[in-house]
Amino acid sequence: MARAWVFGDDISTDDIIAGRYLSKFEAEHDPRWLADHVMENVDPEFASKVKEGDVIIGGKNFGCGSSREEAPIALKGAGIKAVFAESFARIFYRNSINRGLYVFVSPGVSRGFKSGDEVEVDVEKGEILNVRTGETFRAEPMPEFMLKIIRVGGLLEHLKGRK
Amino acid sequence: MAMTITEKIFARAAGRDEVSPGEIVEARIDVAMIHDLTGPLVIHTFRETGAERVWDPERIVIVGDHQVPANSVEAALNHITLRKFASEQGIKYFYDIFEGICHQVVPEKGFALPGSLIVGADSHTTTYGALGCVSAGVGASDMASVFVTGKLWFRVPESIKIVLDGKLPERVMTKDLILKIIGDLGADGANYCAVEFAGDGLSNISVDGRLTMCNMGVEMGAKNAIIPPDELTRRYLEGRAKWSYTPVYSDPDAEYKEVHEYDISGLEPQVACPHSVDNVKPISEVGEVEVDQAFLGSCTNARMEDLRIAAEILKGRKVDKRVRLIVSPASRDVYRRALDEGLIKIFVDAGAMIEPPGCVACMGAHVGVLGPGEVCISASNRNFRGRQGSRESEVYLGSPATVAASAINGVITDPRDA
Ligand code: SF4
Numbered sequence: 001m002a003r004a005w006v007f008g009d010d011i012s013t014d015d016i017i018a019g020r021y022l023s024k025f026e027a028e029h030d031p032r033w034l035a036d037h038v039m040e041n042v043d044p045e046f047a048s049k050v051k052e053g054d055v056i057i058g059g060k061n062f063g064c065g066s067s068r069e070e071a072p073i074a075l076k077g078a079g080i081k082a083v084f085a086e087s088f089a090r091i092f093y094r095n096s097i098n099r100g101l102y103v104f105v106s107p108g109v110s111r112g113f114k115s116g117d118e119v120e121v122d123v124e125k126g127e128i129l130n131v132r133t134g135e136t137f138r139a140e141p142m143p144e145f146m147l148k149i150i151r152v153g154g155l156l157e158h159l160k161g162r163k
Numbered sequence: 164m165a166m167t168i169t170e171k172i173f174a175r176a177a178g179r180d181e182v183s184p185g186e187i188v189e190a191r192i193d194v195a196m197i198h199d200l201t202g203p204l205v206i207h208t209f210r211e212t213g214a215e216r217v218w219d220p221e222r223i224v225i226v227g228d229h230q231v232p233a234n235s236v237e238a239a240l241n242h243i244t245l246r247k248f249a250s251e252q253g254i255k256y257f258y259d260i261f262e263g264i265c266h267q268v269v270p271e272k273g274f275a276l277p278g279s280l281i282v283g284a285d286s287h288t289t290t291y292g293a294l295g296c297v298s299a300g301v302g303a304s305d306m307a308s309v310f311v312t313g314k315l316w317f318r319v320p321e322s323i324k325i326v327l328d329g330k331l332p333e334r335v336m337t338k339d340l341i342l343k344i345i346g347d348l349g350a351d352g353a354n355y356c357a358v359e360f361a362g363d364g365l366s367n368i369s370v371d372g373r374l375t376m377c378n379m380g381v382e383m384g385a386k387n388a389i390i391p392p393d394e395l396t397r398r399y400l401e402g403r404a405k406w407s408y409t410p411v412y413s414d415p416d417a418e419y420k421e422v423h424e425y426d427i428s429g430l431e432p433q434v435a436c437p438h439s440v441d442n443v444k445p446i447s448e449v450g451e452v453e454v455d456q457a458f459l460g461s462c463t464n465a466r467m468e469d470l471r472i473a474a475e476i477l478k479g480r481k482v483d484k485r486v487r488l489i490v491s492p493a494s495r496d497v498y499r500r501a502l503d504e505g506l507i508k509i510f511v512d513a514g515a516m517i518e519p520p521g522c523v524a525c526m527g528a529h530v531g532v533l534g535p536g537e538v539c540i541s542a543s544n545r546n547f548r549g550r551q552g553s554r555e556s557e558v559y560l561g562s563p564a565t566v567a568a569s570a571i572n573g574v575i576t577d578p579r580d581a
Contacts, residue, residue, distance in 0.1 A: 010350050010351070010439055010441075012545075012547045014526075014545070014547040014548075014549060014550050015547065015548065015549075018527070018549050019200075019526040019527050019528040019550070020527055020528045020532075020552075022200055022201075022528065023200065023230060023235060023237040023238050023241055023528065024235075024237045025204075026200065026201070026202075026203040026204055026237070026241050026244075027203065027236075027237040027238075027240040027241055027244075028237070029204075029207055040549075040554070041547070041548045041549035041554045042548070044554070060351055061350055061351035061354065061384065064350055064351065064384065065286065065545060065547060066285075066286050066526075067201065067284060067285055067286040067288075067300040067301065067302055068200075068201060068302075069201070069204060069302035069303040069304060070204070087351065087354065089351070089354065089384055090354065090355050090384070090386055091286055091300050091301065091302055094301070094302060094305060095302035095303075095304065095305075098302060098304035098305060099304065143187075154304065155304040155305070155307075155308060156208060156211055156212060156304060156307070159212050159308060159311070160212065160213065
């Protein structure tokens with residue numbers, strides 16, 4: 001059962017993964033170093049609660065701040081399948097696509113969920129159903145070339161595939 | 164078709180006569196910058212692509228600045244990664260750990276040139292727009308693909324024009340101005356947009372001050388921030404520019420998404436309160452806030468103009484016993500000039516600690532980390548929860564003058580009263 005985790009507006013990449021955890025990952029490239037501390041600045045318990053396939057619901061300007069690509073890597077590493085938000089900050093949005101994390105701009109979504117709600121997600125259609133309320137939210141369509149990059153797992157795989 | 168300065172730069176870089184906002188273009192990159200904290204992932208990803216050589220070893224700038232000198236084995240490993248990569252690829256412009264913060268080194272060494280397109284693996288790459296270029300932050304995968312191809316796709320941004328009129332009052336700085344603007348527009352007020360500064364007021368703003376303003380463009384979500392080059396820009400670049408350059412300017416009838424006008428003559432010092440950069444108040448409304456630490460450093464505010472005003476306030480005075488004042492010049496060059504002018508002596512006599520040029524206390528991953536319950540008044544650019552250490556600490560952002568005045572009094576203080 002996939003669940004939603006709800007965060008507010010202006011969640012920064014410092015919130016997603018704090019600066020103090022970057023250098024170890026940069027040196028060793030093991031996503032676990034990040035996943036263990038994901039969202040720690042906002043909710044220190046989050047890393048122990050989140051499960052594979054869960055979804056984050058954000059407000060506006062999700063992923064603002066630092067350009068660290070560790071942010072989507074941390075979310076993916078913790079099992080997050082997709083982020084639905086009112087809007088995203090641009091570098092995080094690009095980085096997520098480049099790392100194969102589904103990010104959906106979905107107006108109204110932040111009011112439709114409580115943390116822990118059971119959800120059903122269709123990443124191909126960009127839809128998320130709140131099982132508790134029965135309400136479905138649809139994301140704005142994403143350009144096909146971006147979807148292609150996400151589907152193969154990110155920019156690196158995409159570049160390799162084009163060779 | 165009329166174009167903005169940003170649109171013209173994207174058009175040139177994409178080999179086109181014209182572009183319009185919303186279009187996706189593939190553009191040639193003039194300079195690509197990485198540093199020790201985000202660079203190793205770029206290098207790792209570059210290697211994973213299977214490519215052997217970077218597209219142009221003379222167009223990549225590498226700076227060690229975030230954790231210098233190394234404060235952990237991991238940081239040391241990251242520095243080793245940069246050194247190996249630089250020597251193996253023949254990277255011409257590699258600045259190892261004592262040159263300064265990347266966003267000072269790039270303009271100071273003459274890489275940020277009018278009309279050019281620059282990307283950096285760091286969000287504050289927006290800084291260089293102060294010299295009339297388009298510069299944007301990117302992540303590791305995008306940067307790795309730049310390393311391979313020398314190109315990157317961009318969505319041409321809409322432009323927001325900010326027209327400045329007048330002259331800032333004594334001890335009110337461009338930091339106060341940019342905080343005011345961010346407070347008005349909001350943390351996502353310029354999301355995906357170019358922020359273009361304009362107006363007569365610019366002629367009264369030094370290159371140091373312009374770098375501060377463009378640095379913080381990203382704090383309202385901007386892709387790039389830009390200032391049209393003028394006589395001050397030309398003089399700054401004299402004897403410094405790495406290559407020849409061609410300035411470009413917005414057409415008078417170019418289109419803007421929004422236009423905002425500011426008469427800056429009456430501005431009062433501003434402070435961004437915890438925990439977001441757009442939580443801005445005039446200093447008179449901040450109330451009595453005791454501080455444990457005062458940080459005069461970072462890519463936002465550790466240039467000569469910043470150190471001079473702080474020294475003017477601290478001269479012959481003592482930092483409050485409760486406060487730790489940390490000063491870190493933005494670069495080796497700034498450090499040497501501050502020594503020559505006697506500023507460093509003033510800081511030390513006042514009770515400050517001088518740290519090496521680098522990011523230092525700005526992001527809680529090197530030195531000057533805050534403990535639970537501690538409060539810092541900082542000249543840097545971000546006050547996110549946990550940014551400078553414990554998630555139970557608080558960061559207030561202010562100008563270098565405000566930082567100096569607050570260090571003396573132990574509470575956040577209007578520099579005009581110090
Ligand atoms: S000084 Fe701070 S904001 Fe600037 S590059 Fe360093 S860590 Fe980033």
